Amino acid sequence: MTVERLQEMVSEFARRRDWEQFHTPKNLVMALTGEVGELSEIFQWLTPEESLAIRHSDAGRSKVDEELADVFLYLVRLADVLDVDLVAVAEAKVRLNERRYPADKARGRAVKYSELDSGDATVG
Amino acid sequence: MTVERLQEMVSEFARRRDWEQFHTPKNLVMALTGEVGELSEIFQWLTPEESLAIRHSDAGRSKVDEELADVFLYLVRLADVLDVDLVAVAEAKVRLNERRYPADKARGRAVKYSELDSGDATVG
Amino acid sequence: MTVERLQEMVSEFARRRDWEQFHTPKNLVMALTGEVGELSEIFQWLTPEESLAIRHSDAGRSKVDEELADVFLYLVRLADVLDVDLVAVAEAKVRLNERRYPADKARGRAVKYSELDSGDATVG
Amino acid sequence: MTVERLQEMVSEFARRRDWEQFHTPKNLVMALTGEVGELSEIFQWLTPEESLAIRHSDAGRSKVDEELADVFLYLVRLADVLDVDLVAVAEAKVRLNERRYPADKARGRAVKYSELDSGDATVG
Numbered sequence: 001m002t003v004e005r006l007q008e009m010v011s012e013f014a015r016r017r018d019w020e021q022f023h024t025p026k027n028l029v030m031a032l033t034g035e036v037g038e039l040s041e042i043f044q045w046l047t048p049e050e051s052l053a054i055r056h057s058d059a060g061r062s063k064v065d066e067e068l069a070d071v072f073l074y075l076v077r078l079a080d081v082l083d084v085d086l087v088a089v090a091e092a093k094v095r096l097n098e099r100r101y102p103a104d105k106a107r108g109r110a111v112k113y114s115e116l117d118s119g120d121a122t123v124g
Numbered sequence: 125m126t127v128e129r130l131q132e133m134v135s136e137f138a139r140r141r142d143w144e145q146f147h148t149p150k151n152l153v154m155a156l157t158g159e160v161g162e163l164s165e166i167f168q169w170l171t172p173e174e175s176l177a178i179r180h181s182d183a184g185r186s187k188v189d190e191e192l193a194d195v196f197l198y199l200v201r202l203a204d205v206l207d208v209d210l211v212a213v214a215e216a217k218v219r220l221n222e223r224r225y226p227a228d229k230a231r232g233r234a235v236k237y238s239e240l241d242s243g244d245a246t247v248g
Numbered sequence: 249m250t251v252e253r254l255q256e257m258v259s260e261f262a263r264r265r266d267w268e269q270f271h272t273p274k275n276l277v278m279a280l281t282g283e284v285g286e287l288s289e290i291f292q293w294l295t296p297e298e299s300l301a302i303r304h305s306d307a308g309r310s311k312v313d314e315e316l317a318d319v320f321l322y323l324v325r326l327a328d329v330l331d332v333d334l335v336a337v338a339e340a341k342v343r344l345n346e347r348r349y350p351a352d353k354a355r356g357r358a359v360k361y362s363e364l365d366s367g368d369a370t371v372g
Numbered sequence: 373m374t375v376e377r378l379q380e381m382v383s384e385f386a387r388r389r390d391w392e393q394f395h396t397p398k399n400l401v402m403a404l405t406g407e408v409g410e411l412s413e414i415f416q417w418l419t420p421e422e423s424l425a426i427r428h429s430d431a432g433r434s435k436v437d438e439e440l441a442d443v444f445l446y447l448v449r450l451a452d453v454l455d456v457d458l459v460a461v462a463e464a465k466v467r468l469n470e471r472r473y474p475a476d477k478a479r480g481r482a483v484k485y486s487e488l489d490s491g492d493a494t495v496g
Contacts, residue, residue: 001211003127009218017225018232022293025188026167026175029160030292030398032195033405036153036160037285043150044278045270045482047420051150055206064149064206069217071156071199072210075192082179082188086196087125093193094133101141108142110417146417150278154416157281161409168402169358169394171296234293249459251375257466265473266480273436274415274423277408280443284401284408291398299398303454312397312454317465319404319447320458323440330427330436334444335373341441342381349389356390 003087007080010073028078035070042067127211131204134197152202159194166191251335255328258321276326283318290315375459379452382445400450407442414439 014020042063043051054060079086100113109116138144166187167175178184203210224237233240262268290311291299302308327334348361357364386392414435415423426432451458472485481488 001215003211006211006214006218009215013218013221016227017230019230019234021232022234024172024175025178026170026172026402027292029163029167030288030402030405033160033164033402034285034289034292036157037282037288039153040157040278040285041282043153044275044282046150048148048150051148052205054149055208065208065213066217068199068203068206068208068210069213072203072214073217075195075199076214079192081176082192084179084189084192086192087127087130089189089193090130090196090200091125091133093190093197094130094137097137103140106141106143108145110143110146151416154274154278154281154412157278158409158413158416161406161412164402164409165406168399168406249463251459254459254462254466257463261466261469264475265478267478267482269480270482272420272423273426274418274420277411277415281408281412284405287401288405291401294398296396296398299396300453302397303456313456313461314465316447316451316454316456316458317461320462321465323443323447324462327440327444329424330440332427332437332440334440335375335378337437337441338378338444338448339373339381341438341445342378342385345385351388354389354391356393358391358394 003076006073007076010077011080014077023077023081025078025082028074028081032071032074032078035067035074039067039071127200130197131200134201135204138201147201147205149202149206152198152205156195156198156202159191159198163191163195251324254321255324258325259328262325271325271329273326273330276322276329280319280322280326283315283322287315287319375448378445379448382449383452386449395449395453397450397454400446400453404443404446404450407439407446411439411443 014023042054042060046054054064076086097113101116105116106113138147166178166184170178178188200210221237225240229240230237262271290302290308294302302312324334345361349364353364354361386395414426414432418426426436448458469485473488477488478485
């Protein structure tokens, strides 16, 4: 299944329930915030290692699957309502980031591209 | 381009910069939160109508494209690290929601499925 | 009761449960994100008018009270752990904003201070 | 300075700029989301230890002070608009949590109160 096909499913789902009235971009951004909040709650008290190990437990996987699905569904719906091609804009952004973050300068440094030329090698 | 191919691009992008060390699920959820925050900032003071009209201005489109791309890229990366098939779990969730929200009961009502059987017709 | 006293209550609450180990700034920011997500869920489908009217219903008030409390408690705890005087830094920020947003220039315009000098009168 | 006095300052600040029209609860929740997103960006790539050490660097302190101030200011404004006594509802919530999380049962366990009676000792 493609993102476009998923988008049609979600759009049809909303249309059949007369929920299009609620799906303004503003409202959908808030719904997305709610779902990212639920995703955060899964990981908030975990160590970095525990956050990675979660996929190896059935209960963990199932929570993670459900929340990632919810975040993705609202994102897909938001993109639909705003008439944005999600995969295309993401691909364009990766191309831009390839130029902003040259591999040799950015290696091992989690800094913003605007700070890459400073000597600061610390994370953050 | 498919979500899988995008996922490979992003994974390769991180690998070449030695950024895999930063990409724990926990950290990626926080990065996703940051991007959803930026998306929120675009819409925070807009009326519902203005939030929809934003796609008709060039400046609006370009901001929206960039933030949706950022949200999607971190989501795609998070799904990759957690070994989740984003499109498959989203499709499964739509199927579940089809059962949870029967069209005739849910029509025009923005309530949670657990409250569908109450007579409460108010939104929220 | 003052913010300082509340901070002591929360700190004592965490200490008695041996929860200090979980309360790193990073984890507390994620917990704050979770609570802001729950706050968002209350308002996501409401019109601007409904969002204001919520305080007039008992059910609405009680949900809003609880979520505002949760957000505030994690914020207070985070400030404690980071050794930040919340009221003092907020007051300093208002003073800074007084200078950044001169009343005559900013009147009725929801734009960022860096854009105040442009002729752009549109919101956002 | 008290929270009430800060609330008056912020209210006066908004009134003098004719910004009350933008300050619906819905809009303020989105503004709060934006600020929590900026707070998240400070901490997203940091290890738990680095997240705690940030208060010892001048640059770190100043970023943290500013973002905590912004989050607090929008929270204070939101509470004002919704007519909620922030400190009172937070104190009441701590009292409720004292009952929900008995110290002996909750010790060292980051689980939700509804799961306290299960034998599950894992975090999360």
